[in-house]
Amino acid sequence: MQVIHSEYKACNASSPISTHTTGNDSITINTHGHHFFVCGVPGHCQSGQKVDINVLRSPSPMPSLSAPLPPPAAPSPSPSAAPPSLQLRCLLPNLLLLYLFITIFA
Numbered sequence: 001m002q003v004i005h006s007e008y009k010a011c012n013a014s015s016p017i018s019t020h021t022t023g024n025d026s027i028t029i030n031t032h033g034h035h036f037f038v039c040g041v042p043g044h045c046q047s048g049q050k051v052d053i054n055v056l057r058s059p060s061p062m063p064s065l066s067a068p069l070p071p072p073a074a075p076s077p078s079p080s081a082a083p084p085s086l087q088l089r090c091l092l093p094n095l096l097l098l099y100l101f102i103t104i105f106a
């Protein structure tokens with residue numbers, strides 16, 4: 001879920017800006033600045049399932065071209081009979097967001 005900064009710091013998910021619960025949510029960010037997301041499952045945010053995405057106003061004026069990014073290592077979930085655990089469903093979007101975060105700053 002998306003929260004404001006103070007609630008991101010406090011891991012307070014009681015009044016989120018938006019909530020995403022499928023485990024496969026896609027979030028489009030159209031504004032620059034910080035966007036804070038935390039996991040709403042009790043204890044998960046405290047365990048580090050939180051991400052701060054800072055969208056820069058414009059590309060940094062680096063004169064040299066950086067190497068192309070490798071394709072994201074996205075192992076698809078194995079089609080096992082066991083239903084996905086809450087933690088896994090929660091972790092996946094966070095990893096995606098972390099990748100987004102890394103991509104923005106790479």
Ligand SMILES: [Cu+2]
Binds near residue numbers: 045
């Ligand atoms: Cu979680």
